[in-house]
Amino acid sequence: MASSLIAIAVLFPFTAGLVCLFLKNTLLRSGLVALSAIVLICSSILLFSQGNLPIEYSPAHQWDSVILVLDYALLVFFLFVGVKDILKNGWSARGVLTSGLVLSQIILLGLFEFVWAPSVPLASEPAFFIDQLSIIMCLIISIIGSLILLYAIKYMKDHEHHQHLSVTRQPRFFFFMTILLGAMNGIVFSDNLLWIYFFWEITTLCCFALIGHEQTKEAINNAFRALWMNLIGGLGFVLAIIYVFTNYDSISLQALITNPAVAMAPLFFLFMAAFTKSAQVPFQGWLLGAMVAPVPVSALLHSSTMVKAGIYLSIRLAPAITDTSLATLIALFGAFTFMVTAIMAISQRESKKVLAYSTISNLGLIIMCVGINTPLAITAAIVLTIFHAISKALLFMCVGVIDHSLGSRDIENMEGLVRRYPLIAGITIAGILSMMLVPFGMLLGKWAAIEATSAMSGFISPLVFLLLIIGSAATTVFWVKWLGRFFSVTPGIEKIRFERFSFLYHAPLIVLLAFAGVFSIGVIPFYESFILPAVTAFYPNAIDTSNGFFGSAAGLFTVWPLFILLAIAIILVPVLFKPKTKNLSTAYMCGENVSTSADSFYSVADGETKLKLGSMYLDTQFANPHLDTGLKIAGLLILVSMLVVVLI
Amino acid sequence: MNEWLLVALALVLPPVLGSLLRGLDRILTARMQGRFGPPLLQPVYDTIKLLAKRRMITGRMQAVGSIGYLLFIMAATVMFFLGQDLLLIVLVLGVADVFLVVGAFATRSPYSQIGANRELLQILSYEPILIITAIGLYVANGSFMISEIDQPLLPSLWPILLALVLVLVILMRKSPFDISSSEHAHQELVKGVFIEYSGIHLGLIEIAHMYELILVLGFISLMWLPGIVPGVALALGCWFLVLLIDNITARLTWSSMLKISWMFGLGLALVNLIGLSALGGV
Numbered sequence: 001m002a003s004s005l006i007a008i009a010v011l012f013p014f015t016a017g018l019v020c021l022f023l024k025n026t027l028l029r030s031g032l033v034a035l036s037a038i039v040l041i042c043s044s045i046l047l048f049s050q051g052n053l054p055i056e057y058s059p060a061h062q063w064d065s066v067i068l069v070l071d072y073a074l075l076v077f078f079l080f081v082g083v084k085d086i087l088k089n090g091w092s093a094r095g096v097l098t099s100g101l102v103l104s105q106i107i108l109l110g111l112f113e114f115v116w117a118p119s120v121p122l123a124s125e126p127a128f129f130i131d132q133l134s135i136i137m138c139l140i141i142s143i144i145g146s147l148i149l150l151y152a153i154k155y156m157k158d159h160e161h162h163q164h165l166s167v168t169r170q171p172r173f174f175f176f177m178t179i180l181l182g183a184m185n186g187i188v189f190s191d192n193l194l195w196i197y198f199f200w201e202i203t204t205l206c207c208f209a210l211i212g213h214e215q216t217k218e219a220i221n222n223a224f225r226a227l228w229m230n231l232i233g234g235l236g237f238v239l240a241i242i243y244v245f246t247n248y249d250s251i252s253l254q255a256l257i258t259n260p261a262v263a264m265a266p267l268f269f270l271f272m273a274a275f276t277k278s279a280q281v282p283f284q285g286w287l288l289g290a291m292v293a294p295v296p297v298s299a300l301l302h303s304s305t306m307v308k309a310g311i312y313l314s315i316r317l318a319p320a321i322t323d324t325s326l327a328t329l330i331a332l333f334g335a336f337t338f339m340v341t342a343i344m345a346i347s348q349r350e351s352k353k354v355l356a357y358s359t360i361s362n363l364g365l366i367i368m369c370v371g372i373n374t375p376l377a378i379t380a381a382i383v384l385t386i387f388h389a390i391s392k393a394l395l396f397m398c399v400g401v402i403d404h405s406l407g408s409r410d411i412e413n414m415e416g417l418v419r420r421y422p423l424i425a426g427i428t429i430a431g432i433l434s435m436m437l438v439p440f441g442m443l444l445g446k447w448a449a450i451e452a453t454s455a456m457s458g459f460i461s462p463l464v465f466l467l468l469i470i471g472s473a474a475t476t477v478f479w480v481k482w483l484g485r486f487f488s489v490t491p492g493i494e495k496i497r498f499e500r501f502s503f504l505y506h507a508p509l510i511v512l513l514a515f516a517g518v519f520s521i522g523v524i525p526f527y528e529s530f531i532l533p534a535v536t537a538f539y540p541n542a543i544d545t546s547n548g549f550f551g552s553a554a555g556l557f558t559v560w561p562l563f564i565l566l567a568i569a570i571i572l573v574p575v576l577f578k579p580k581t582k583n584l585s586t587a588y589m590c591g592e593n594v595s596t597s598a599d600s601f602y603s604v605a606d607g608e609t610k611l612k613l614g615s616m617y618l619d620t621q622f623a624n625p626h627l628d629t630g631l632k633i634a635g636l637l638i639l640v641s642m643l644v645v646v647l648i
Numbered sequence: 649m650n651e652w653l654l655v656a657l658a659l660v661l662p663p664v665l666g667s668l669l670r671g672l673d674r675i676l677t678a679r680m681q682g683r684f685g686p687p688l689l690q691p692v693y694d695t696i697k698l699l700a701k702r703r704m705i706t707g708r709m710q711a712v713g714s715i716g717y718l719l720f721i722m723a724a725t726v727m728f729f730l731g732q733d734l735l736l737i738v739l740v741l742g743v744a745d746v747f748l749v750v751g752a753f754a755t756r757s758p759y760s761q762i763g764a765n766r767e768l769l770q771i772l773s774y775e776p777i778l779i780i781t782a783i784g785l786y787v788a789n790g791s792f793m794i795s796e797i798d799q800p801l802l803p804s805l806w807p808i809l810l811a812l813v814l815v816l817v818i819l820m821r822k823s824p825f826d827i828s829s830s831e832h833a834h835q836e837l838v839k840g841v842f843i844e845y846s847g848i849h850l851g852l853i854e855i856a857h858m859y860e861l862i863l864v865l866g867f868i869s870l871m872w873l874p875g876i877v878p879g880v881a882l883a884l885g886c887w888f889l890v891l892l893i894d895n896i897t898a899r900l901t902w903s904s905m906l907k908i909s910w911m912f913g914l915g916l917a918l919v920n921l922i923g924l925s926a927l928g929g930v
Contacts (some may be wrong), residue, residue: 416756437746438739450735450779454786462921465783466914469776476775477768480746484753484764491706491755555733555792562740565723569716569747577711585704587757588843599756613756616765621903 002055006128006189008043009138012036013182021175026168030153033174037146040181044142048135053533056126056191063127064194068113071198074205075109078102078231081208085224094224101231108238117245125252129191132534136382137188137312140389144304145181147508151397152177152296154504158404159294173213177300180206184305188312193244193251196313197237200273203306204230210297211290222289229286233276233310240269257320257538264326268646270317271330272639278310278363281337281635287360291352295400298352302359303393308385311363314370315381319538322373325645328460331371331453333638335464337364339471340631345478347623351399351409354478355392358435361471362388362442365449368464372452375535375542376552380448382531387441387516391434394512398428401505411482412614416489423498425486427509433570434516436479439562441520444550446472451555481615488613490599491586493579521563523550587611651730658729659722666858667691673891680895691854698851706755706844713751714849718856720744725859728866731795735782738775741863744856745771752841763840766828769902773825773909774815780917781867784808787924794870802871802882807920809871811913813886816864818909822894825905831894 016036023029082098089095130138156170179202186199207230212223243266245251248259256262279287290301301307314330321327338361345357362384369381401424402417403409417425434440438447453461453468519526524545532541542552550557586598594600594608603609617623670691678685705711724740727733745767752764786792788804802809818825829840845853868886869879900908 438736438743443739447736447739450783451786451792454783454792457925459922459925461925462918465780465921466776466918469779469783470910470914472779473772473775476742476746477772480749480768480771481765483746483750484761487709487750487754488756488761489707489754554786554790555735557733557736558727562723565719566743569712569719573712573715574708577705577708579705579708583703583705585706585846587706587755588759588838589757590838611756611758613758613761616768 001050002047002052002130003057003059005043005047005050006055006057006130007059008039009047009142009185010182010189012039012043013178013180013185017175017178017182020178021171023171026157026170029171029174033149033153033178036178037149040142040146044138047130048139053135054129054131054537057128057130058126059128067195067198071109071194071201072106074198074201075102075106077205078201078227079106081227094221094228097228098224098231101228101235105231105235105238108235108242112238112242112245116242125192125250125255127192127195128189129252129254130189131537132530133312133315133382133537134188136386136530136534137308138185140304140308140386141181141184141188144389144393144512145184145300147511148296148299148304148393148397149174149177149181150504151299151400151508152294154502155296155400155404156294162404169213173210173294176206176209177296180210180300180305184309187309191253193237193241193253193256196253197234197241200237200277200309201234203277203309204234207286207290207301207306210301211293213293213297216292219292222286222292225289226286229276229283232283233273236269236272236276240266240273243269253316257317259320262320264321264324264646267317267320268326268642270313271326271642274310274313274317275333275367275639276310278307278314278367279360280310280333280364280367281340281360282632282639284337284341284360288353288356291350291356295352295396295403298356299393299396299400302356302396303389307359307363308389311366311381311385314367315378315385318370318373318378318381321371326642327371327373328456328458329371329638329642329645331368331373331456331464332460332467333635333642334364334366334368334371335453335467335471336635336638337361338368339364339467339474340635342471342474342478343622344628346474346481347617347619347621348478349410349412349617351402351411351414351482352396354411354482355395355399358475358478359388359392361475362392365446365471368468369449369452372449372456374452374455375539376448376455377452378539379527379531379535379542380445380452382534383441383448383527384445386531387434387445387519390512390515390519391431391442394431394509394516395428395435397505397509397512398424398431401509402428405499411485414482414485415613417486419489419494419496421499422496423501423506424509427506427513429483429486430513431509431516432479432483434513434520436476437566439520439557439559439566440516441523444520444523444557444559447555447557448552451552455554485615491584492598493581493584521560523559524548654729655726658726662725662859662862663855666861667695669861669887670858676888676891677895680891695851695854698846698854699848701847701851703848704846705849706757709754710751710845710849713747713754714845714852714856716747717744717751718852718859720747721856721859721863725863725866728794728863731793733792734785734794734867734870735779735792737794737863738778738782741778741860742771742775744860748841748853752844755844757844759838759840759843763828763837763843766902767841769906770818770825770828773905773913774818777811777815777909777913777917778867780914780921781808781812784917784920784924785870787921797870797873800872800874800878804924805871805920807916807923809868809882809886811916812864812868813889814909814913816868816886816890817893818905819860819864820890820894822890824893824897824900825909826899827902827905830899837899 079102086095183199183202190196208227276283341357341361348354366381369377544551589601592602599611600608671688675685721744724737727737749764749767752760830837865883869883872878872882
């Protein structure tokens with residue numbers, strides 16, 4: 001049963017994707033995409049409900065050879081891409097970096113597999129090892145990823161309608177979108193490092209292809225940046241595999257984690273791979289560049305797949321770095337990313353950029369938790385991973401819908417959206433609230449992260465505190481700024497008319513919103529049945545839920561009383577306090593209001609001037625290129641210090 | 649049963665004490681400026697008058713903003729009186745401020761929106777200090793729970809106390825950090841973030857301020873527990889210091905506020921935590 005479910009979760013997306021590539025009929029293709037979404041959701045839920053964890057399973061050995069061949073095919077394709085770029089566009093950093101990084105991987109991997117260790121694969125190991133953490137990730141990937149696929153069916157139709165393409169590029173698009181889900185499931189299920197590496201490189205391929213989807217100069221440039229940055233991670237992976245095999249005679253991830261005398265070097269290489277995938281500073285460039293791709297791509301890369309592969313690997317490796325100086329530096333590194341990207345988000349006007357910075361920031365917070373490495377911190381990391389995936393997928397898809405209604409993704413153009421598009425504005429606002437407001441799950445995670453961090457000792461800890469608290473305040477600032485734009489309306493009474501409900505656009509959003517709400521309100525049973533088994537696989541339980549609240553050893557998070565208050569404030573009050581015309585007043589403009597218009601004032605020489613308002617972006621302070629370069633160097637320095645610590 | 653008494657106290661005490669403090673504030677400020685000042689109960693009269701006025705609003709979100717602001721500050725105060733998690737209290741206080749800012753953004757009004765933008769900068773200035781206070785409490789006492797404070801914290805946390813005075817200045821919207829709303833309406837900023845509120849909604853915000861004032865004074869008084877008297881004396885001392893500062897300074901720009909609160913406030917807190925960790929905690 002379990003083995004066939006695993007096969008469905010990994011292989012079905014690949015098969016469906018391949019068929020999509022050759023299906024010219026739009027209706028059939030959409031049907032197939034919808035079918036694979038449903039199959040993935042069902043198989044992941046069945047896998048979750050059948051229990052008996054951990055599952056160890058090895059498919060027939062022919063698969064090792066298949067993966068070996070495909071792996072080289074993939075690397076040769078990357079090399080071809082890099083060399084072709086050099087031949088076409090001359091010597092450029094992106095071409096050289098791509099080819100160089102791929103070439104080094106091909107050589108190292110070739111030497112390893114055929115010269116140093118020709119007996120690989122080792123027969124004794126399971127290829128798949130599935131515990132609760134894998135199941136959580138699989139559910140995130142399969143359910144949220146599938147909802148994004150459903151949304152993409154309509155989005156891409158509208159998108160290409162706007163573009164007036166002569167030949168649709170959707171087969172290729174859905175091919176990569178679908179196989180990305182299969183590859184992600186492969187990553188979280190596999191225990192054999194070579195297998196993980198193969199799936200890891202497939203996600204890199206999908207990312208490269210999807211970012212370059214529009215084929216514009218900018219898109220191709222950004223796709224290359226994503227490629228070479230992720231290839232750094234790939235190289236890290238190869239080095240780790242070689243190190244682990246030559247020293248411990250095994251390429252099992254579990255064996256590596258549970259080995260009490262494990263060296264730090266391979267862990268550092270694997271963390272490097274995770275950091276590039278999760279776009280931590282200084283590698284944030286590729287994820288920001290990914291913004292050129294259509295919205296479903298961003299939604300997928302930012303929430304349930306791609307960046308979450310790095311997060312998964314980090315959480316998976318966490319037990320191996322307990323009480324090491326590598327862990328301390330990882331905490332510093334994560335906190336650093338958390339703060340600087342939160343600050344940078346303040347200066348962004350484009351909604352997708354704000355979301356992108358917020359993603360990197362939250363991933364930084366999760367990485368920090370991995371570095372803090374106490375049971376509470378790991379709990380926080382998993383809580384944040386789940387709730388971030390839900391809310392971020394929701395918000396990206398909201399931005400897509402707003403973009404198609406409004407023709408703009410600029411936050412300033414969203415002024416007064418509650419009146420113009422109440423349905424999508426309401427969903428987006430709820431999504432933003434679920435990202436930033438106590439007592440939603442994200443904030444529960446953040447609260448746990450701060451409490452866990454406070455227990456950190458050593459001379460680096462005050463620095464981590466500082467980064468954490470400033471980042472936390474900055475997060476509030478950029479979200480509230482955006483919220484404020486939605487609500488900003490001229491005084492006056494208009495009948496609210498909801499826009500037309502579109503099933504493929506709004507239904508996935510409402511489902512995700514329901515997830516965010518229900519899991520946040522019912523966080524205690526959710527934690528006990530879902531998150532706790534993942535934590536207790538390696539750590540003791542850090543949470544006391546006996547009195548009905550979420551209690552850590554040093555604090556208490558009261559969930560439902562705050563939800564009741566929130567419901568009163570944001571649901572009951574607006575229902576009860578309907579404005580009436582006789583109560584309505586105009587805005588204060590020093591007595592220079594124009595009587596015929598509520599948003600004009602008498603300016604110089606009694607000229608009627610329309611009111612123009614906006615948020616502040618502080619771009620001269622927080623968005624200058626020198627600062628950006630400086631911060632990248634700082635991030636790099638922390639990485640170098642990790643390397644130094646690992647090697648000495 | 650005892651808990652319900654505490655909840656009742658938390659709901660009743662702050663408006664009473666807050667009004668008296670506000671009255672005293674106005675008298676003392678007047679005396680410092682060579683004026684006589686209003687009667688002690690003037691803030692009470694003002695608030696009652698506001699609550700009784702005809703309701704004028706610019707939109708539905710004003711009700712959400714003012715009521716949400718009050719509700720969450722009251723929640724934070726109740727949690728404080730119940731000796732709950734200080735970090736969560738700070739986060740709940742943050743929710744209250746979100747309501748205030750969104751309420752101010754909800755009207756297309758120049759003064760209100762400038763105020764809202766600047767209120768965000770105030771959040772950026774004071775929220776880190778409040779969170780690091782919670783962290784300081786944990787480092788010094790081993791728990792975030794207020795109910796578990798069992799020793800005077802002042803000897804180990806006095807630099808954080810100084811930083812808290814900064815927070816008090818910002819939250820009382822006093823000079824030099826009255827950048828989101830001036831204390832007096834006849835200045836170029838007018839009433840900033842509060843300008844569009846009137847009548848009952850402004851009254852609710854005034855009441856919320858009283859809770860907020862008592863809550864932050866409460867944070868300060870935590871530094872000298874057990875025993876209520878020394879803590880209260882400490883809080884009142886800091887409060888008077890803020891009045892003094894208010895009367896001898898002029899409004900600064902937001903960037904100087906951010907610089908001062910991050911460099912001075914967070915700097916002090918950081919030195920404090922480094923010191924504590926160098927001494928191996930308490």
